[in-house]
Amino acid sequence: MSGHLLSLTLAGPFVAAVVVFLLPQSARLAIRLASLAGALVPAATSAVILSRYDVARGGFQLEEHLPLIPRLGVSWHLGADGIAVALLVLTALIHVTSVCTSWSLKSREKEFFLFVALLVTGVYGVFVSLDLFLFFLFYELAVLPMYVLIGIWGSSMDVPGRGPFGGLFKKVGVGLKEYGAMKLTLYLLAGSAFILVGIFVLWVQGGSTFDYVALSRVTFAGASGRTLFLLFYVGFGVLAGIWPFHTWSPDGHAAAPAAGSMMHAGVLMKLGAYGVLRVGFGLLPAAAADLAWLVGLVAVINIVYGALGAGWQKDIKYLIAYSSVSHMGVVMLGMATLNAAGITGSVYQMVAHGIMTALFFTLVNLVYDISHLRDMTRMGGFAHAMPALATFFVIAGLSSLGLPGLAGFVAELLVFLGAWTSAHPWWLVPGVLGAFITALYVLRAVRTIFLGQAPPADLHLRDARGAEWATCLLLGGALVVLGVWPKLLLDPIGAGVGELLTRLGR
Amino acid sequence: MGFQAAALEILVLAVAGLVLLWDLASPGGRARGNGPYVLACVGLGALFVASFFVTAPASLTDAFVLDGFALYVKRILLASALLAIVGMGPYLKARGSGGRSAEAIVLLLFSTVGAMALVSARELLTLFVAFELVSLPLYVLTALEKERRSSPEGALKVFLFGSVSSAILLLGIGFLFAATGTTFWMQVAAWPHDRLVGLGAALVLVGFGFKIAIFPFSLWVPDTYQAAPAPVVAFLSVAPKAAAVAALFRLVFELFGPAGVGIKSWLVLLSAITMTVGNLLALRQQDLKRLLAFSGIAQIGYVLAALAAGTPMAAGLALFYFVAYLVSNAGAFLVVAALETAGEAPTLHGARRLVRRSPALAASMLVFLLSLGGIPFVLGFWGKMYVFLAAAQAGLYGLVFLGAVLAVVALFYYLSVARLMFMSTDDGPDVPVAAPLLAAIVVCALVAGIGGLLPQRLVNSALSAAETITVPSSR
Numbered sequence: 001m002s003g004h005l006l007s008l009t010l011a012g013p014f015v016a017a018v019v020v021f022l023l024p025q026s027a028r029l030a031i032r033l034a035s036l037a038g039a040l041v042p043a044a045t046s047a048v049i050l051s052r053y054d055v056a057r058g059g060f061q062l063e064e065h066l067p068l069i070p071r072l073g074v075s076w077h078l079g080a081d082g083i084a085v086a087l088l089v090l091t092a093l094i095h096v097t098s099v100c101t102s103w104s105l106k107s108r109e110k111e112f113f114l115f116v117a118l119l120v121t122g123v124y125g126v127f128v129s130l131d132l133f134l135f136f137l138f139y140e141l142a143v144l145p146m147y148v149l150i151g152i153w154g155s156s157m158d159v160p161g162r163g164p165f166g167g168l169f170k171k172v173g174v175g176l177k178e179y180g181a182m183k184l185t186l187y188l189l190a191g192s193a194f195i196l197v198g199i200f201v202l203w204v205q206g207g208s209t210f211d212y213v214a215l216s217r218v219t220f221a222g223a224s225g226r227t228l229f230l231l232f233y234v235g236f237g238v239l240a241g242i243w244p245f246h247t248w249s250p251d252g253h254a255a256a257p258a259a260g261s262m263m264h265a266g267v268l269m270k271l272g273a274y275g276v277l278r279v280g281f282g283l284l285p286a287a288a289a290d291l292a293w294l295v296g297l298v299a300v301i302n303i304v305y306g307a308l309g310a311g312w313q314k315d316i317k318y319l320i321a322y323s324s325v326s327h328m329g330v331v332m333l334g335m336a337t338l339n340a341a342g343i344t345g346s347v348y349q350m351v352a353h354g355i356m357t358a359l360f361f362t363l364v365n366l367v368y369d370i371s372h373l374r375d376m377t378r379m380g381g382f383a384h385a386m387p388a389l390a391t392f393f394v395i396a397g398l399s400s401l402g403l404p405g406l407a408g409f410v411a412e413l414l415v416f417l418g419a420w421t422s423a424h425p426w427w428l429v430p431g432v433l434g435a436f437i438t439a440l441y442v443l444r445a446v447r448t449i450f451l452g453q454a455p456p457a458d459l460h461l462r463d464a465r466g467a468e469w470a471t472c473l474l475l476g477g478a479l480v481v482l483g484v485w486p487k488l489l490l491d492p493i494g495a496g497v498g499e500l501l502t503r504l505g506r
Numbered sequence: 507m508g509f510q511a512a513a514l515e516i517l518v519l520a521v522a523g524l525v526l527l528w529d530l531a532s533p534g535g536r537a538r539g540n541g542p543y544v545l546a547c548v549g550l551g552a553l554f555v556a557s558f559f560v561t562a563p564a565s566l567t568d569a570f571v572l573d574g575f576a577l578y579v580k581r582i583l584l585a586s587a588l589l590a591i592v593g594m595g596p597y598l599k600a601r602g603s604g605g606r607s608a609e610a611i612v613l614l615l616f617s618t619v620g621a622m623a624l625v626s627a628r629e630l631l632t633l634f635v636a637f638e639l640v641s642l643p644l645y646v647l648t649a650l651e652k653e654r655r656s657s658p659e660g661a662l663k664v665f666l667f668g669s670v671s672s673a674i675l676l677l678g679i680g681f682l683f684a685a686t687g688t689t690f691w692m693q694v695a696a697w698p699h700d701r702l703v704g705l706g707a708a709l710v711l712v713g714f715g716f717k718i719a720i721f722p723f724s725l726w727v728p729d730t731y732q733a734a735p736a737p738v739v740a741f742l743s744v745a746p747k748a749a750a751v752a753a754l755f756r757l758v759f760e761l762f763g764p765a766g767v768g769i770k771s772w773l774v775l776l777s778a779i780t781m782t783v784g785n786l787l788a789l790r791q792q793d794l795k796r797l798l799a800f801s802g803i804a805q806i807g808y809v810l811a812a813l814a815a816g817t818p819m820a821a822g823l824a825l826f827y828f829v830a831y832l833v834s835n836a837g838a839f840l841v842v843a844a845l846e847t848a849g850e851a852p853t854l855h856g857a858r859r860l861v862r863r864s865p866a867l868a869a870s871m872l873v874f875l876l877s878l879g880g881i882p883f884v885l886g887f888w889g890k891m892y893v894f895l896a897a898a899q900a901g902l903y904g905l906v907f908l909g910a911v912l913a914v915v916a917l918f919y920y921l922s923v924a925r926l927m928f929m930s931t932d933d934g935p936d937v938p939v940a941a942p943l944l945a946a947i948v949v950c951a952l953v954a955g956i957g958g959l960l961p962q963r964l965v966n967s968a969l970s971a972a973e974t975i976t977v978p979s980s981r
Binding site: 068069071072111122133137138140141144147151152182185186189190192193194196197200201203204208 | 882883895910913914966969
């Protein structure tokens with residue numbers, strides 16, 4: 001099977017989805033075990049892929065090629081470079097932990113695990129596709145199940161949706177989860193309309209092929225190249241949460257169930273950033289270099305705006321969601337620097353942010369499940385009753401504000417280094433300002449939720465247990481490991497970025 | 507004279523004749539058994555299989571040709587008629603119109619013959635006669651349940667619109683004849699383009715526009731679909747459209763193109779308007795049949811994008827699209843038929859919590875909705891993508907973009923049906939479905955599902971079929 005490691009990775013969750021579909025609703029344990037197996041197989045293969053990836057050689061490895069519809073230039077072409085490998089590892093980690101965190105789910109588990117498995121299949125697929133049609137197919141597959149996940153298992157708390165349509169939805173009596181689900185789906189699919197047109201233009205101008213490698217030999221220069229780049233930037237950027245298309249993200253995240261927001265903030269938003277990097281920067285290097293100023297400008301707006309937004313929130317889910325907007329800004333800023341340090345940092349931040357946000361959402365949902373509170377102002381002193389959760393929250397928070405020794409530090413340091421040596425060193429100012437505001441709101445959240453006087457006894461608080469411990473330990477541990485041993489992922493990422501830089505002519 | 511070119515049509519007529527004879531000969535008077543259904547289903551099934559052994563190309567005079575393209579569409583038409591007849595059995599019985607079953611079947615078969623002839627026609631009067639033969643039986647079929655109040659009204663609407671469209675088509679043909687003095691395409695096509703030819707072409711296009719429900723000629727569609735029996739709509743919403751679009755492709759390739767009539771910009775405009783209006787109006791519907799009617803209008807808008815592209819590849823991809831559309835749209839209407847058979851109203855409310863009341867029906871309907879919505883790994887996804895691809899290849903990027911955005915809008919209403927079926931907390935009585943009907947629905951769902959995973963053979967066969975379109979040889 002060694003020749004088909006990537007297909008095997010995809011097959012894991014897909015087979016799990018089929019098995020779960022065939023199992024009866026009453027086979028609760030079997031459903032969970034099948035889902036876990038479906039998560040562990042790709043986790044194992046990702047680990048093998050990471051260990052097999054030849055850093056010295058670089059480029060796409062483990063390629064699989066099987067013509068699907070040759071007359072239209074569609075093929076089953078898979079392959080992974082260092083960037084994809086790092087993101088595969090991230091996905092595997094989030095996948096396993098999101099199954100763990102949903103272990104105690106009590107309503108319609110069959111459908112839930114089915115849709116999670118489908119979503120993850122899509123995510124893995126996007127990261128390993130070297131055929132743009134396949135890429136798009138998996139991209140859609142990753143986005144759509146979210147609608148169901150939020151729509152059924154989301155939080156129905158009556159928090160009014162924001163944005164221009166919030167009032168409208170409130171008026172027709174639609175709850176937050178319906179609002180969040182629909183808004184998210186429509187935003188992301190509208191984004192994919194841009195992507196689709198872009199891919200078709202590539203197909204027409206690139207000689208009737210969807211093959212990434214073949215297309216990467218074609219030059220798309222000038223104004224049409226820039227238009228194409230903008231199509232991809234906006235299309236993928238919606239999912240990456242770039243300003244001003246980020247507004248689906250807080251509402252969607254706040255409404256989603258634990259595993260949903262973990263998946264979404266942890267992995268799905270990375271699909272957007274990955275798309276911009278892979279398709280935008282990879283296939284349209286000239287246009288990307290021309291428009292890097294725009295990407296960088298929007299990125300710093302994201303960083304500062306997201307951080308301010310997070311600082312403004314009382315609802316912890318909204319706080320984490322806005323902090324994601326800010327951190328995705330760091331990812332985009334890294335790309336815009338167009339240098340090795342910046343882009344490597346960008347990819348590293350994708351991984352670091354994925355893990356840290358997943359941990360955040362796990363914790364926030366646990367705190368909510370235990371206390372039934374999401375409003376920070378009504379919390380306080382929770383550390384007395386839940387020391388473990390408090391500890392993990394602090395770890396995630398410190399990674400978020402970039403404390404050395406944790407994954408977030410490595411990423412931010414690289415991105416800021418890249419910014420400093422780029423053509424626009426002034427980007428560093430808003431970037432660092434964002435990091436500063438992050439420190440403020442993270443520490444404030446830690447203080448108001450966990451520190452202070454012990455909470456009133458009628459809240460019946462408890463600490464993490466069982467599968468919850470496992471989830472936190474895995475994610476928190478990963479943050480520490482990636483913080484003290486960054487080489488583990490930096491080497492493959494560097495190999496992937498090196499090739500990208502050659503294409504960018506730098 | 508190569509009668510094998512028309513063999514399939516003749517055999518369908520023979521099946522219709524047998525059904526009529528059976529009906530006359532059966533002693534039970536009005537309370538007749540399943541004979542006509544079984545006969546028609548077996549006959550159509552056999553013909554569908556036989557169609558794979560028919561040799562093309564063949565021609566019965568210059569007026570009637572059978573090429574791979576026509577043959578492919580004829581298979582779609584046969585399958586569509588078969589599905590509709592399977593659905594009709596339990597439907598008519600449950601609703602107390604079982605006594606009219608033989609007439610209904612015969613009428614449906616006549617309409618099928620018309621549709622099959624339409625794709626082979628290469629002479630304007632043959633085209634017109636085929637066109638009429640598609641429509642006339644459908645007027646009657648719409649009013650099949652004449653006891654229901656809305657039924658005659660819907661039939662009247664389709665009749666009036668249909669007659670007007672025929673008249674306009676005939677006028678167009680008249681102009682073409684007046685300009686060129688012939689009705690044979692190869693001679694019309696050789697004629698230099700002048701104003702009269704252009705006018706004739708425009709009128710022909712409008713006539714077809716009514717028939718395949720291009721906006722703004724689609725006003726009759728929702729009312730008619732609502733009035734007609736659901737299994738009839740399963741046929742009405744697919745077969746005549748597939749035939750007419752195929753005929754339009756032939757017109758574009760063989761007649762308008764060579765004659766230098768530029769209708770591309772008109773088609774682009776009609777495609778844009780049709781998909782926009784169809785999708786937007788579907789958003790507000792509470793009645794499943796109306797919702798699917800508007801969604802069908804929108805779907806035709808997508809196909810027009812391929813027609814506007816006007817390449818042989820686009821024709822092939824449109825054929826593939828119609829296969830996807832056949833299984834998803836006919837399947838969806840058969841689900842509606844199953845709901846109505848079980849005594850449930852064909853509304854969104856009627857589909858509430860279907861997943862508990864009939865899991866197989868709900869799962870199949872979900873596949874159909876996803877397919878119509880163009881969700882990955884279902885046949886409809888590939889159909890839609892390829893139609894857009896064809897449009898992109900012709901440089902119609904604006905249309906592609908509009909279509910992609912509207913596909914998102916469409917998802918809103920498709921998902922709203924899915925949401926009711928799966929997420930509603932409201933419940934209702936169980937929905938029993940007759941075995942043959944359920945089998946037909948499940949087969950459609952399987953084709954849509956498995957075809958979505960492995961579309962290459964279908965795509966390849968459709969592309970090959972379209973390449974065989976025979977362009978008039980003698981100029």
